[in-house]
Amino acid sequence: MEGIFVDPTFEAHPPYESCPPINQSIRPSRVRDTIGFIPYGDEEEFPVMAHLDNFESFAWEEDFDPDSEMIQIETVRRLHNTWDISIKNIDRMRILPQLFGESHKAGLIWQRFQRDFLRWPGGTDDDMEGACSKPATDNLRERLSSVLATFCPNLNCLRTLCTTHVHPQFGLFGGGRPKVTNQSMRLSEGESCGEECFRLTDESYMVVIVNESDLETLKTILSISPDLFPCQLADLCFKPCREVFVQRSHMFPDHMLYDDDPAGDMESHAKNNKTKKKARKPRLIFGTSITLEPCQHKGPCEKERCECYRQRRHCQLACRCGINCDRQYRGCECKRCVSNCPCYRNFRECLPGICHKCDASLEVRLRATDIPCINTRLQRNDAEPVEIKRAKYGLGAFAVQDMKSGDYIGDYVGNILTNEDVDSLHHVAEYSGRNYFFEFSQVNTEMIDAAPVGNATRFLNHATAELANCEARVLLVNGEHHIGFYTSKAVASGKELLLWYGDKYWKNKGNHQAIDDAG
Known part of the structure; x- marks a missing residue:
């Protein structure tokens, strides 16, 4: 254009997709359900109609009135703050759309926190944030119920509103009668x-008569989660374990309960666990999911009740059967875990609480003066630093310091998608020339897409098997499959980290360089 001076020494930035950084993969809702927008809608070459055929509905065609939603939210706020009607009772009235959906990412309350709250003349200064997310500090039951409703029940996860694991809205803790x-x-x-x-x-x-005034906290917890064991509750309530048991016995007498796991079963379970059996060699069984859902049944892990048994895999720390279960992974006995470590050979990282002799164990770590267990780098996020900058093809990842063979670079993370989800996005990947899909196992039922979210590992460019200096390893870490990137040879500081994408990546691709340009 006339009047615009273009400096010939200034180069355009290499193209790349937006990538908000995350440190753990996300399991989104079904991608094929609803498309939120048309990608490359202004470009005639993009196959819009073919792409739209992959989706069941379009977000822009849904009957949604933002003004109506604001009125509904204001109604909830006034009913609660002005008339002191609880959010739960407002939802029971059914005079408004459902306040809480089947997951934490649905319902009117969720929608309220997805955008700024509108203000208008005559409106009040307070909104309903405190009503929905901040229970009264002096109401222990409300505070516990609020946390349990959002806390991930997977024992390996310590996050609320978890977006990785599959779980019901209210988890596995409480909400029902004692069993x-x-x-x-x-x-x-x-x-x-x-x-x-x-x-x-x-x-x-x-x-023995227990002092009621000292056990209000215990009674509140038992009313929410009645089947927690007294040993656990004793730590929570700062009371002796047997006093906790007496209080539970008074609240829930045996003649008022139906036990679907009778004492005989429990005795049988104890007997089976005490019987010495020939040690089994640990081995990796590829699952059908990136996250292996822990078993949650009562009694011994048998075919009729145990999902781990049916899937032919070991139980894990998050399973409810406990670390003494016959199917529990036994860990290694190494003092220093190197290539001959059974965990390493079977594509697992060592587990704290299971691998007792290496530095994966907290007891060892507290007294050890040596470096931590080398086979726990992914779970500790002990990655070597990398720098993202211009490469031969687009953007690339470069070593910040000298690396030796076997150094850990990072964990490949992104959206966890099914094959059907990937099929619905192939038009975008082919048109943009940037493909971030990564299969995680031999089963190929799920894969990770680092295009919308990810971390620095998505920038590793392709090289031939002879020139590549990095490799990908699928590891089982605390009940989840991860794709860890490691150097396969020494890499000098400032050199680019290159990964062989594999023959399957280039299947049906006529132009390898177009994909390499993705960076």
Whole structure:
């Protein structure tokens, strides 16, 4: 254009897709359900109609009135803040759209926090944020219920509103009647927690009158999660374990409960666990999912009830059967985990609490003066630093310092998609020439897409098998499959990190360089 001076020394920035950084993969809703916008809608070459055929509905055709939604939200706010009607009771009235959906990412309350709250003349200064997300500080039951409603029930995860694991809205903690009798608890397999453990309590102690004023916290917790074991509750309530058991016995007498796991079953389970069996060699069983859902049944892990048994895999730390289960992975006995470590050979990282002798164990780490276990780098995020800058093809990842063979670079993360989801996005990948799909296992039922979200590992460019200096390893880490990137040879500081994408990546691709340009 006339009047515009273009500096010939200034080069345009290499093209790349937007990529908000994350450190853990996300499991979104079904991609094929609704498309939010038309990508490359202004470019005639993009096959718009063919792309739209992959989706069941279009977001712009949904009957949505933002003004109406604001009125509904204001109605909820005034009913709660002005008339002191609880959010739960407002939802029960059914005079407004559902306030809470089947997951934490649905419902009117979720929609309210997706954009700024509108203000208008006559409106009030306060909104309903405190009503929906901040229970009263002096109401322990509301505070616990609020946390449990959003806390991930996977024992390996410590996040609220988790976007990685599949779980029901209210998790696995509480919300129902007690199902375990006191007798079953006493006969269950497990070690006593001390001299005052409930497992050592005799019948004479059951008549002791417990000070009610000191146990309000315990009674509140039991009303929400009645089947937590006394040993766990003792730590939460700062009370002796046997007093917790007595209080539970008073609240939930055995004659008022139906125990679907009778004492005989529990005794059988304990007997089976105490029987010495020939140690099995640990081996990796590729699952059908990136995240292996832990088993949640009662009693021993048998075919009729245990999902781990049916999937032919070991139980994991997050399983409800406990670390003494016969199917639990036994870990390694190494003092220093190198290439001959059974965990390493079977594509697992060492597990704290299972691998006792190496530095994966907290007890060892507290007294060790050596470096941490080398086979725990991914779970510790102990990655070598990389720099993203211009490369031969688009953007690339470069070593910041000298690296030796086997150094950990990072964990490939992104959206967890099914094959059907990937099929619905192939027009975008082919048109842009940038493909970030990465299969994680031999089963190929799920893969990771780092195009919309990811981290620096998405910028590793392709090279031939002879020239590549990095490799990808699929590892099982705390019940989840991860794709870790490691150097396969020494890399000098400032050199580009290159990965062989594999023959399958180039299948049906006529122009390799177009994909390389993705960076």
